[in-house]
Amino acid sequence: MTKDQGSRERHNPRPIYVGVDVGASRTKAVVMDRERRLLGRAVRKSGTDFSESSRLCVETSLEMAGASESDIVNAVSTGYGRKNVACATDTRTEIGCHARGCYLAFPMxxxxxxxxxxxxxxxxxxxxxxxxxxxxxxxxxxxxxxxxxxxxxxxxxxxxxxxxxxxxxxxxxxxxxxxxxxxxxxxxxxxxxxxxxxxxxxxxxxxxxxxxxxxxxxxxxxxxxxxxxxxxxxxxxxxxxxxxxxxxxxxxxxxxxxxxxxxxxxxx
Amino acid sequence: MPDEKKVVLRRLQSAKDLGKFMAEYYYELDEAAKNGKRKIAWCTSVGPAELLRALGFLVYFPETHSAMLGSTRMATDLIPKANAIGYSPDICSYLTADIGAYLEGISPLAKVFKGIEGPPRPDVLVYNTNQCRDVQDWFEWYGTEYGVPVVGVQTYRNVGEVTDDHIISIKKQMEALVEPLEKIAGVRFEREKLQEAVRLSRKCSDLWKEVLDTASAVPSPITFFDGTTLMGAAVVGRGTQKANDVYNILLEELNDRIAKNEGAIEEEGYRLYWDGMPVWGRLRMHAELFAGLKTNVLASTYCNSWIFSALDPAAPFTSMARAYTELFIVRSDEYKEKYIREMLEFFKCDGILYHDAKTCPNNTNCRYGMPQRLQDETGIPSVTIHGDLNDLRLLSDEQTKTNVEAFIEQLEERR
CATH class of the missing domain: 3.30.420.40 (ATPase, nucleotide binding domain)
Known part of the structure; x- marks a missing residue:
């Protein structure tokens, strides 16, 4: 965690983390808390405007989590459209993200x-x-x-x-x-x-x-x-x-x- | 939005000297083709260039022209022209791009060098199939087109240990070239001239090896992408003093970088080995991709292919036969694996990238389990990218990028 991120987490009553996967076919977004619980999720067609589809996905998953954009401590994007996600501060490859996501469910x-x-x-x-x-x-x-x-x-x-x-x-x-x-x-x-x-x-x-x-x-x-x-x-x-x-x-x-x-x- | 970082590539000053050398080389050929004062031989890039120089030919290498068609991204539009006359899109895209360019009457030489319209007309074409059979087909097409003789050397393939039998056979084939070439050149063969060409060629090879070996320094002063263009003199100029002069200058600059602890890229976090052909139309893109990931692709099988340490002026034919048979591309997988293992160690590589070039099976070494075997033996991981040397229809930039980025992430995790 960066110093900046740590500060944002301390000052936020409900710190959340966002992951966005902009795939060739569908865009997926999740909202998680520090305990790695899934609070919100959304899936929609990626379409031709990756920025918009990712924005809408994040919006829906935030709603589901009962959170707002200001609660986001950090967001990372992945997938073909990973560079088009407005709220993301960094990108990772789909390979790295699928690996992390799967290992969370099956740690072996x-x-x-x-x-x-x-x-x-x-x-x-x-x-x-x-x-x-x-x-x-x-x-x-x-x-x-x-x-x-x-x-x-x-x-x-x-x-x-x-x-x-x-x-x-x-x-x-x-x-x-x-x-x-x-x-x-x-x-x-x-x-x-x-x-x-x-x-x-x-x-x-x-x-x-x-x-x-x-x-x-x-x-x-x-x-x-x-x-x-x-x-x-x-x-x-x-x-x-x-x-x-x-x-x-x-x-x-x-x-x-x-x-x-x-x-x-x-x-x- | 994630930041897109601007990558600055560090240029070598001596690349200008190399550029000047290449310009003079092409102008000399062009002049000879126009005034007819010197005979011109077309030669495959690891063909018997020394013999041609000894007989007074100016030597032109069509593969270099094809690489230019690739790097200028002209190739992809020209390949279909050759496909349409019966040359499959699955065979060498150097061949198809070059024949396509001839059929269309265009050349990157005309774009780069004012006054040159295209490749110089040949008086003879000389091949060695040590790279592949495609070079023979390629040259024979031009032989018919220009109405000039085509002669060559048929190599062995999948050679493990290079034996005396191999050498005797190739030597005899090379000696048999003398008589027809004398007739075309209009001069008598003189052994001393061949010895001198072999001497100069060996010197060029030694200098080129020294240049490439500087990449063993940490950080490396040179990248594979630098090497693919700097090797021009080793390909077209070996056997001449001018090529050696250029490499002396380059070597000085590289050693200066090493002395100053200055790397070829800003930050060298990881060191990779590249196996296979470059993707000529993506040289800059790939150089920036790796530099942006703090990774230096610093050594390769490809650039090392113009090292001919067996050349010996005391035994010109025998040593040429050995040098052009000892080549990596001619050898068995067992030899190739041993060679790559040594290179990985010498260049202190963290990983290896295999380029599976669709139209160049002979320069593609990842199709028969080698990556898995080498990883098991060395513990050094690898990644394979699917692409081609010249045909940009055969690659996906996005998929290459994802593969490369994921590979560097993997290296990060394991450090």
Missing amino acids: AITIIDIGGQDNKIIKLDAEGRRTGFKMNRKCAAGTGAFLEEMSPRLDVPLEEMNGLAMQSTDMVKLGSFCTVFSATEVLQNIRVGKHVTDIVKGLFFSVIKRVLEMDSLTENVVMTGGVVAHNPYLVEMTEEAIGRRIWVPEYPQLTGAIGAALYAMQE
């Missing part, structure tokens, strides 16, 4: 799989929460939320219904292609031969899992986070089946980056 050696709207990350932490390595997906949308977003209109299925449909599958379609565009062709081919939408959607989910699992090896304890996981919990079940062991999911998988940013705000 973990491998984090974060499936975001635009990119995937695999982050490895040791028992003390220090990063030992990380990987991001290559310059390709395969295996990211963008892949499911691309496929949803092709199947004429709203994104939010995909999880339920995948769960109903009885005969999953296998999609072989690495590439999003080629996968779309495979999907069209499966529609043409009369495969059920439920089986195709499950095939899409499995494609996401395959892309992620080929990025890196996993250690014993695996945590999954990110918006895609938050909205498609069946994806976690499928991944558990694929790797043959339990996967940990934090209470708010979409907010781990923002929580990590708030934790950095406390530290700084």
Whole structure:
């Protein structure tokens, strides 16, 4: 904590810390107190104005926490739009923030799989929460939320219904292609031969899992986070089946980056 | 709003001397191409330049032209022109950018050097496939286009220990170049002239090594990004006294910086090794990115590739064969790992960055498990960025930035 920050904390009856994660698809904000309790949270579309979406997110999460801007001791931002957050005094990478956020929920050696709207990350932490390595997906949308977003209109299925449909599958379609565009062709081919939408959607989910699992090896304890996981919990079940062991999911998988940013705000 | 800190890069004064050297080099070639008084040979950057100099050729290196196409960010628009005539976007983007530029009739030389319209017309093209097969395809295309001979040396690949058999084979191939080159040059080969070229080339190599080795000082007086442009003289000028003169000046300045404890960047918190090609169109951006993170990328496999310590004027052909076979790029992964381990130790590196260059597999060393093996052996962590030497369509600046920043955060956590 800086001297300035310490002074602000002492003079503030209700000191709070803010973390903002401006992702390619959604902006997330959290408000936490010194005891690392989550007091407020908000998620909204990032849209085309990152400053405005982050401002609105912070406003909503402050309201939820029953706090005001003057209560903020410090704020840190992360994500693609991290430089556009007005209240932030510093930035950290999504990788660092997801690591912090996950370690708060699961303080042990973990491998984090974060499936975001635009990119995937695999982050490895040791028992003390220090990063030992990380990987991001290559310059390709395969295996990211963008892949499911691309496929949803092709199947004429709203994104939010995909999880339920995948769960109903009885005969999953296998999609072989690495590439999003080629996968779309495979999907069209499966529609043409009369495969059920439920089986195709499950095939899409499995494609996401395959892309992620080929990025890196996993250690014993695996945590999954990110918006895609938050909205498609069946994806976690499928991944558990694929790797043959339990996967940990934090209470708010979409907010781990923002929580990590708030934790950095406390530290700084 | 988080502050965007302005990064100031510390320029080396002697870079101006290097610039002057490069200008004179290109003007001499241009004049020869126009008046026809000297024969011009095009040569691959680690090809047998000494033999060409001994036969009186002026030597032009198309790879340097391609690097200029990259650094001026002209390449990305030119690559598709070569793709359209059958050269895949997946092959060497030096080749595709250069052929694209030829097809369009444009050149960065014309922008930089007044009066020069483009590369000098060749009388012969001479390659060594020690870098890759692409250089041969590249040169053969020009051979057909200009209607001039193309000759070369076929290398070995994935070489562990360099044996006498390797050397004898490459030496014979080099000796076999003499006769056709004599005919084109119109002069008789003289061993003494080759010995002199090899002597000068070895001196250049030794000086360049000394320049790069200054990076072992803490703080380092030089960055990898400096090195990628300063190496121009080692590439195009080895075998000439002028190149050696430029490096003597540079070395003096670097040693002066070391004496004053002056680093190449304002604050050197972390020291990194770069493996693979530079991203030519992002040199400045990357230099500023790392300097802003108090990190000096100070050593590389790439810049070290123009060190030819085996060159020996007493045995010119044998030593050329050895020098051009001992190159990192020609060697087995086992050798490469050992080499990088030694470099990490010598340059006191905290981490290693691998550039996975989409169109340059031969200069990309992170595709067969090497980062994991080296990290297990040394405990030194690594990060991989995906990009390309010339084709800017193959990279994401934002993703590179996030990867690099996250890597430095990781180093901070572990310190």
